[in-house]
Amino acid sequence: MPPAMPAAQEEKDSTVQKQLPHRYDGVAKVTGKAKYAHEFEVPNPAYAVMVQSTIPSGSLKFIDQSAAAKAPGVLAVITPFNAPELPKPKPQPPARRHVTVFQEKDIWYNGQPIALVVAESLDQARYAATLLHITYNPPPAKLNFPGRLNEGRPPKQQGREPADSKRGDVPTNLSNSPTKIDVTYTTPVQNHNPMEPHATTAMWEGEKLTVHNSTQYIDGDRMTIARDLGIPMDNVQTVCPYTGGGFGSKGSTWSHVVLCAMAAKVVNRPVKLAVERGQMFGPVGTRPTTVQQIKLGAGPDGKLLAVQHDVIEHTSVMEDFLEPSAFQSRYLYDSKSNQTSHRLVETNLGVCTFQRAPGECTGTAAFESAMDELAFALKMDPLQLRLANYAEKDVEKDKPWTSKHLREAYQQASDRFGWSKRNATPGQTKEGNKLIGYGMATAIYGANRSASQATVRILPNGRAFVGAATQDLGTGTYTIMAQTAANALSLDPTLIDVKLGDSTLPKAPVSGGSQTAASVCPAIPDAALQALLKLSELAVNDPQSPLHGLTSADIDTKNGRLISKKDSSKSETYAAVLTRNGNQTVEGQGSAEPAQSHEAFTSQSWGAVFAEVAVDIDTHMPEVRRIVATYDIGTLMNTKTGINQLQGGIVWAVSTALHEESHIDPSTGRTANESLAEYHVPVNADIGTLDVTCLNIPDTKFNPLGARGIGEIGITGASAAVANAIFNATGKRIRDFPITPDKIMQAKSVTQSVA
């Protein structure tokens, strides 16, 4: 920190920013000007098609490419039998996953990339791909997950927390609990399906490689590509100004990225590789299927005496990945004792990976349903049960929260929803042929933050520039970067130009864990400060400036002007200083990282979600009529993009509750429904009304902006709220997600009166 600090930084409250009324990138997107990875123009591109294995396990015997190689337009057929040999780096998740780049002939899952056909046109490549004749040695595969739960073992590496935890004496407390439940929930394999499937364009110019890749982590791509290809990092530039959704799947660098660069080298010209929709089910990560046993014990007042949450899930035989479904159960509520575990069962399916709220999504779906079961067993209102167990601190770690206002969230959302009108007895509220139910749940997601850098430039034309090697997944990064820079520079946000998605910009972390806002934005005021300092120095040293002779410490900033603190009549615009001084631009580099003092606290985001569902008594089709939710996520930096993130999360939670599942064929391990016609996600008609608000109470102990990140919490809790509403409507508890009409029809109601 320089000794002379411009006043610009003193009182600037970065928790109250002027908002951009529209998305920074909105016009570019709706007019088609925003370019995605596959759309970048490169000279004379060739097109690559990825060919996948059709067996789940074993090895390749031979790939006969004679017919394919002769097909019109074919430039190369690259397979494990002829691929360039690459150095063998150690897997280093998450920057590098165990992916297959044709260095071995082993097959670990059905759908594994095993060949690349490169041709003059996409159609030629696709046709030639059908001409490959592939033979295998197929040993038996490990596929039956439910039948092999006893093979569960602890993960080989520890994640952000230990896989198992124990606080107090759960068995004794359970047996002493007057009311207890012991229930098992299951969640299926899901595949991220962002609107923009993965795509890569790779171009070599001599030793230099430029890769346009749809990603959540341009710097991670750069590291992985360099390491996999055995070339210096400085020779690789990765570019991704727009990511058409990622949801975690684009946080890792998968085979197609490296293969595309490899192909460009082999055919000696730029290559484009678009992953097809059907290829989204396997080679680019999945959410594992989980089996979650939950035991809860409570006293007559509803106080939790014991919480036990044991998770078994599948993992790929290639690599461990833990979806930590029980982590949140350690601190979501106060409880006398608490015990959790996670076990992995190796399976011949594609690598599991981060998928929106990995852990909390599946974990709250099960746990918050179990809490509803406990409330029913206690004959207690589900909201009262949550309040009775309100965690005033992080009981697990015995640390205070940086900020927690969940009570207000419960209050606001339940009032708007009309929770008091709920009939506690299930199956009683009927409208025509429909049974109506109300359900609620708590939403929770961690608050993450990593080190980040940023550049800010003040330009002679009255505008300013902010840049960082971060990503915008459609989430609003551009928008809040502009706002944060504007706030720090005392400019209107419409005067800020933003650049991101280019690895030549200052380093930023992966856009995962809802951390981009909380990581990147705090670096911007620092960079702005450096730029303003340079600007002030120019002014005070410039005899033509009204501020001449002052020191930077005497200078304030307002509306794009430097102003003397002592005499506000002395001022001039940034642009005036810069134009007079040779039309120059001043630049500041900034960085920010989590404060050490943060170790003393725990930070979590919270939310209260209420759902109304109608279930048809004959067709058993559930229909979500409305969801009302209030979130405590710290500062809401931009209303439009923030609320939209939360709504999107809720929509996916409805999907998790009612629709979404990758159906794995039991004998081949292939995803049967690998298209958006058959892999169901909600359509408009499935989502009634969404009423989402934020408390907007800054958490400045977490970071100076007070913002805790917003991308993932929406998917948590809401699935259980929907499931609990179905129970309230029908008296039927379906513990196997998604809750489809057939399961509702076949379930038994706890009430006699309902069929």
Added chain:
Amino acid sequence: MNPFSYQRADTPEAALHAVTADRSAKFLGGGTNLVDLMKYNVEHPTALVDINHLSLSEITPGPNGGLSIGALVRNSDLANHREIVAGYPLLSQALLAGASAQLRNMATTGGNLLQRTRCYYFTDTAFPQCNKRMPGSGCGAIQGFNRIHAILGQTDKGANSPETCIATNPSDMSVAMSALNATVQVQGPKGKRSIPVRDFHRLPGATPQVDTVLRPDELITAVDLPSARFAKNSWYLKVRDRQSYAFALVSVAAGLELDGNTIKSAGFALGGVAHKPWHSPEAEHALIGQPATPDTFRKVADLALRGAKGYEHNEFKIELAKQSIVRALTVAAQGVQA
């Protein structure tokens, strides 16, 4: 997708000539099914004969007071046609329950009748077994994931039999047309013929690769609807996994002609349960002369599902179909229009 030639036909005769000349040629309607299957490498015609420019896009008065629907009338135009909405709401409802607005804007009446099954083992060439796609290879579905599969009229001789097929016909429109007892008009190199829609689609029998009785060198020119009998009392009920844009788990097309509370005549078919729109003459007959009561409908539901057999993932369809039949007939009897 394989390389193919494209040609545009301007008369039915030219279209027929083009497909007779090339045995692996196919007509191109809206292309919403055929082109997808070509991309998946399931269909590989060497020539596409574009029939979109034939003058078969009109809905005209048909024989005996009915309507004649040209084979190229788009699903959306048909669903919203004034006389269809007024006289055959069942058909309109069925069409609007299918696919999405964009798909319905492209899909043609003829193409819809010929859309192929959504069986995963059929549409994904990586699966080693499918008698419909590769005759003689066996059936991947019967021991695989068979939630969307048939419970009635299927051929089940074990996974490795060349005859086994438990696929369903996915069309909503065809179910309504079956209930309405429509007739398909076709034209071939040897002239024209009429095929009752109830006989148009086949059960798999011993040749699951054959979906319909239409010969490869025949062109559908129209579908004729008999005079409207069920305008007041009909209902198309589609049970599915989401509120829109999903194929039916089970669907019911129900039309009743009532005299007071007594059923004078009925048209009734099921979707999502068989290799063809399931029309049970027995069940339909059991409605005639009976009071329109839940009791009657339950009996009919049991009759319609007689002999049904489910598999690991679709057993539920038997009960779901019964409940849906009762509901659809009840709503039809009440005369609710929506």
